[in-house]
Amino acid sequence: xxxxxxxxxxxxxxxxxxxxxxxxxxxxxxxxxxxxxxxxxxxxxxxxxxxxxxxxxxxxxxxxxxxxxxxxxxxxxxxxxxxxxxxxxxxxxxxxxxxxxxxxxxxxxxxxxxxxxxxxxxxxxxxxxxxxxxxxxxxxxxxxxxxxxxxxxxxxxxxxxxxxxxxxxxxxxxxxxxxxxxxxxxxxxxxxxxxxxxxxxxxxxxxxxxxxxxxxxxxxxxxxxxxxxxxxxxxxxxxxxxxxxxxxxxxxxxxxxxxxxxxxxxxxxxxxxxxxxxxxxxxxxxxxxxxxxxxxxxxxxxxxxxxxxxxxxxxxxxxxxxxxxxxxxxxxxxxxxxxxxxxxxxxxxxxxxxxxxxxxxxxxxxxxxxxxxxxxxxxxxxxxxxxxxxxxxxxxxxxxxxxxxxxxxxxxxxxxxxxxxxxxxxxxxxxxxxxxxxxxxxxxxxxxxxxxxxxxxxxxxxxxxxxxxxxxxxxxxxxxxxxxxxxxxxxxxxxxxxxxxxxxxxxxxxxxxxxxxxxxxxxxxxxxxxxxxxxxxxxxxxx
Amino acid sequence: xxxxxxxxxxxxxxxxxxxxxxxxxxxxxxxxxxxxxxxxxxxxxxxxxxxxxxxxxxxxxxxxxxxxxxxxxxxxxxxxxxxxxxxxxxxxxxxxxxxxxxxxxxxxxxxxxxxxxxxxxxxxxxxxxxxxxxxxxxxxxxxxxxxxxxxxxxxxxxxxxxxxxxxxxxxxxxxxxxxxxxxxxxxxxxxxxx
Numbered sequence: 001x002x003x004x005x006x007x008x009x010x011x012x013x014x015x016x017x018x019x020x021x022x023x024x025x026x027x028x029x030x031x032x033x034x035x036x037x038x039x040x041x042x043x044x045x046x047x048x049x050x051x052x053x054x055x056x057x058x059x060x061x062x063x064x065x066x067x068x069x070x071x072x073x074x075x076x077x078x079x080x081x082x083x084x085x086x087x088x089x090x091x092x093x094x095x096x097x098x099x100x101x102x103x104x105x106x107x108x109x110x111x112x113x114x115x116x117x118x119x120x121x122x123x124x125x126x127x128x129x130x131x132x133x134x135x136x137x138x139x140x141x142x143x144x145x146x147x148x149x150x151x152x153x154x155x156x157x158x159x160x161x162x163x164x165x166x167x168x169x170x171x172x173x174x175x176x177x178x179x180x181x182x183x184x185x186x187x188x189x190x191x192x193x194x195x196x197x198x199x200x201x202x203x204x205x206x207x208x209x210x211x212x213x214x215x216x217x218x219x220x221x222x223x224x225x226x227x228x229x230x231x232x233x234x235x236x237x238x239x240x241x242x243x244x245x246x247x248x249x250x251x252x253x254x255x256x257x258x259x260x261x262x263x264x265x266x267x268x269x270x271x272x273x274x275x276x277x278x279x280x281x282x283x284x285x286x287x288x289x290x291x292x293x294x295x296x297x298x299x300x301x302x303x304x305x306x307x308x309x310x311x312x313x314x315x316x317x318x319x320x321x322x323x324x325x326x327x328x329x330x331x332x333x334x335x336x337x338x339x340x341x342x343x344x345x346x347x348x349x350x351x352x353x354x355x356x357x358x359x360x361x362x363x364x365x366x367x368x369x370x371x372x373x374x375x376x377x378x379x380x381x382x383x384x385x386x387x388x389x390x391x392x393x394x395x396x397x398x399x400x401x402x403x404x405x406x407x408x409x410x411x412x413x414x415x416x417x418x419x420x421x422x423x424x425x426x427x428x429x430x431x432x433x434x435x436x437x438x439x440x441x442x443x444x445x446x447x448x449x450x451x452x453x454x455x456x457x458x459x460x461x462x463x464x465x466x467x468x469x470x471x472x473x474x475x476x477x478x479x480x481x482x483x484x485x486x487x488x489x490x491x492x493x494x495x496x497x498x499x500x501x502x503x504x505x506x507x508x509x510x511x512x513x514x515x516x517x518x519x520x521x522x523x524x525x526x527x528x529x530x531x532x533x534x535x536x537x538x539x540x541x542x543x
Numbered sequence: 544x545x546x547x548x549x550x551x552x553x554x555x556x557x558x559x560x561x562x563x564x565x566x567x568x569x570x571x572x573x574x575x576x577x578x579x580x581x582x583x584x585x586x587x588x589x590x591x592x593x594x595x596x597x598x599x600x601x602x603x604x605x606x607x608x609x610x611x612x613x614x615x616x617x618x619x620x621x622x623x624x625x626x627x628x629x630x631x632x633x634x635x636x637x638x639x640x641x642x643x644x645x646x647x648x649x650x651x652x653x654x655x656x657x658x659x660x661x662x663x664x665x666x667x668x669x670x671x672x673x674x675x676x677x678x679x680x681x682x683x684x685x686x687x688x689x690x691x692x693x694x695x696x697x698x699x700x701x702x703x704x705x706x707x708x709x710x711x712x713x714x715x716x717x718x719x720x721x722x723x724x725x726x727x728x729x730x731x732x733x734x735x736x737x
Contacts, residue, residue, distance in 0.1 A: 309605030
């Protein structure tokens with residue numbers, strides 16, 4: 001792999017390349033960015049066809065973008081393609097929206113937060129904030145005064161969402177481009193709607209009953225977590241990670257802990273590693289049960305929802321005993337765990353594994369075999385493997401399309417290398433596959449828990465770090481597999497007690513992008529079910 | 544004539560006494576008590592959940608906690624049919640007008656329960672540039688349930704507080720006009736980003 005990468009990198013013109021723990025940083029000039037991206041994407045040796053994220057940066061004197069890339073065949077390789085511009089008035093880079101399907105949303109996000117324009121991308125609407133928001137919040141010189149941006153009294157004007165903004169002076173007299181075609185019948189779906197799984201606003205154009213185009217509108221729960229992280233100390237940002245994707249809160253928190261531990265080179269005791277892994281897997285089961293129940297409820301089966309919640313409560317009971325919290329376990333700390341496990345923990349977990357196996361069979365009988373459910377799910381919402389990679393749909397959705405993207409296997413962290421399990425793959429890419437793979441993953445999670453719970457080593461549960469944690473200067477990336485896919489934390493430190501920049505890679509954002517690509521051509525009644533099968537969590541998208 | 548004028552009910556008691564002596568079984572009560580008994584035990588909430596607390600709301604509806612014991616289980620998706628809006632989760636600038644509109648669409652008498660730290664005061668997002676620091680800046684709140692997120696037990700306790708509040712109201716003298724809230728009467732602390 002190393003030789004192959006050398007060959008690819010030699011094709012890049014005027015690039016500075018450095019390597020640290022399988023993370024390759026390539027710095028190119030602004031003019032060469034597009035060419036470098038094309039080379040990485042389209043070469044014949046190693047194709048970097050998975051754009052994980054675009055990270056906007058404000059280096060105080062200049063603005064920059066970082067493209068986080070991986071080849072789909074070997075996800076352990078990460079390439080950070082960096083570029084900067086000194087122009088703070090009109091910063092602009094060339095677009096890559098035609099190279100990766102995931103790029104348009106990411107570019108809009110960077111534009112929203114940093115005011116960086118992507119030349120060639122016509123859709124430069126704000127993605128999270130209102131179109132009439134003043135200033136770019138993640139810039140270091142942003143003024144957060146409520147006088148500049150008071151609480152709005154009126155709903156956002158839908159015309160400002162409908163028409164793309166004018167970017168150049170020469171276009172100012174021309175007719176503004178519209179998202180939908182003229183005469184399209186557009187239905188607003190959300191933001192307050194029980195089936196959107198949060199506050200998502202979809203604008204859907206219809207041809208009779210058939211969906212023509214979906215235009216998602218985010219930001220109804222944008223809390224500015226990344227900006228809050230910049231004024232918080234390291235142990236203070238842990239609880240914010242919980243509140244991103246609250247259904248896999250413990251896993252997200254684990255990721256942030258690991259990134260910080262990597263930075264300060266703190267050895268986590270094995271006892272903590274084991275317990276963290278078990279808690280992560282319990283969280284995953286709880287999330288999948290809710291996802292299963294909510295999807296069934298979206299299709300009209302309320303019984304399934306109640307059954308799913310009933311089994312989930314068993315996990316909540318275990319959490320209450322050991323962590324004190326229910327949904328927000330707040331259990332991982334920098335260096336280990338908040339406190340030791342409850343004496344009953346192992347007994348309860350083992351009882352739960354037996355119980356869950358029994359119930360899983362019941363769930364299959366209740367819903368999987370149901371001819372009505374199968375009729376609705378089979379052959380609907382096809383996502384191909386190439387699409388999944390290009391959009392960056394990781395997690396159960398990517399694996400249901402046949403893409404092996406399980407971080408637990410590719411880059412084992414915590415105690416995952418101590419357990420035997422298979423990362424379930426399905427080839428179909430249909431709604432039914434996305435439904436079925438979650439139940440299979442519950443089974444695999446039970447296997448992991450079963451193997452680890454009896455072997456929790458004795459010893460300390462936490463390695464105490466210094467009271468004030470200071471990360472050495474540099475960039476830290478940590479990926480974990482949360483219930484929705486590849487959740488990455490990017491921390492840029494300048495050696496201070498506050499991080500300089502924190503970026504969370506949301507697996508849910510790409511899932512809405514998936515919806516945008518698979519919904520057209522389906523019936524409007526199936527839109528809700530497709531959303532249920534993707535199981536996105538909106539606060540994770542909006543951050 | 545207002546409801547408060549009907550305080551002297553002595554003649555009613557005498558009348559009942561006479562009837563009882565004649566062998567007729569009669570019970571008297573205030574209409575308010577009966578109506579409020581009914582109202583406080585069948586409050587229909589609006590399904591309005593923006594983030595984490597919404598999951599605890601789901602738990603509340605499911606088997607272990609089961610809020611249908613208190614007659615709250617008829618969740619409505621339209622604000623026009625709802626009595627109470629449980630505000631589960633953070634309200635941000637973009638969502639604020641939506642919440643206000645939902646509240647305005649509800650018919651009187653209507654109640655608001657702010658669940659969780661975010662809805663009460665901004666909670667963990669106090670330093671944010673985009674969070675509304677407490678929904679009482681937009682709509683009037685009847686009951687606050689603290690926690691991040693509060694456990695379903697706490698939410699049940701909050702619900703019962705609202706029940707108590709409804710029981711002591713005089714139904715016939717409830718305001719006909721919707722309550723008006725002064726917008727942003729308390730100044731917000733400005734956070735300086737370094």
